[in-house]
Amino acid sequence: MNAAVKGTPKEPGSGDARKDRWSAHRAARRTEFVRAALRVLEQQGPDVTMDAVAAEAGVTKPVLYRYFADKTALVAALGEYGTEMLFDRLMPAIAADLPALSRVRGAVGAYFEVVGENPNLYWLIARHTAGEVPLESDPFQRNKELIADALTALFGDYLRHYGLDSGGAEPWAHGITGLVQSTAEWWLHRRSMSRVHVVEYTTRLIYAALAGVLPERVLDEELELGSSRFAQSVQDSHRANHAHNPPEGTRPAPSLKLVSGE
Template identity: 40%
Template sequence: MDEGVNHRDGRTERWRQHRLTRRKEFVDAAFRALDRHGPEVAMADIAREAGVAKPRLYRHFTDKADLFVAVAEHASELVWERLRPALSEPAPVRDRVRQCVQAYFAAVAEHPNVFRMVGDRRFLAANRPDPVAVGNTAMAGLIAAVFDQYLRAHDARSTGTLPWAHGLVGSVEAATRWWLVDGTLDRETIVEHVSVLVWGAMEAVLSSAGVLVDPEQPLDLDLDLDALPRL
């Protein structure tokens, strides 16, 4: 009897893994279709990219909005993957800022139509969580942790770390949306401008707490990246 139960459990797990794999394949196809057709891509375009009939998509996603939520979640995961190396290797603090900004915009530039869709958020339904807001909150938590480490290292404290962090994330998001729409600046130029913005904001807010930052000082962050919030 127990063996029969275990056998059914094994089949259930294999079916669950199969569905997860298929969902990921369809999300990857949606990325390719968005790259090709833009944010107004139709479900038929995505199904064609995936090599399936459109009804097959609806076996895994309730509607286009459900699929686009999964696309937004995957876009956030892509950003985290690109940021991890820049966050993990010690470097002077100003260099670290630029490396993070460069890694972020590399992800955006690889799939600009995906990030246009994500930034627009028209796919969201009123009764569904906003994956962009969840990702922004996770990013703000990371930046606040950096601020907290700097303050503690200088025997300082402030209640401003989270407001500062959310302000920075919002500023970068707004600059990204402008860049994707305007299209007049190349990637290296927007990276330089946003790096100045982020570094200047960090320097100013830490200075307001009595902490002066040497931009050439190596920064070895003690951050548990695996413990940070994820989508």
């Protein structure tokens, strides 16, 4: 695991110094256990046990259970870590000051980079949360919705700017999000081609699809979207992600000047 766990975002003080110290201590301990779980993932694969995490952290299992009620709670914390890492790379790629094809390639590449570097984390979350947690608590579902929301806003901004029907923005965004996730899972299973090649093939398909439904001028002209619905969507995604208290820290706000076309 290449990314470092930076600790939870600082919360406002409660006015009770003892309570604040305990909250800070508890947050720090949870971060230590998440780090330990990440090390176990690297060493042993996605079949992580609470016993292994406790041993790696140098504590007994009852101590670990004081901070995570069960394995589902620990996996949820790991899911927040994965979400933070993904959005650190994905949102700046989507919002980059680049032509459309380069921006699509950057976003697809960022997704494949994260899952390719952290396959054990990906499969742990995928297998443990499937059918076992409510949809609103499922990090996979939440990530898909946040990404699709950002893409919906981006497509909608372009379409409305040119006076075009924006009704397709949402289904297109969800279709592209599902395409990338499904292709990434196939690639993780098969590894029959390099990451560079699968990213390029996926990028070409997405760009060809966009070129088929969007007028050429929408893809070829520069469009400033700094105060757009897309910009607001990125900010909303940032807040929604941190509302779940991820252990990775705070993402920098990306540049929001978007250039379409190549």
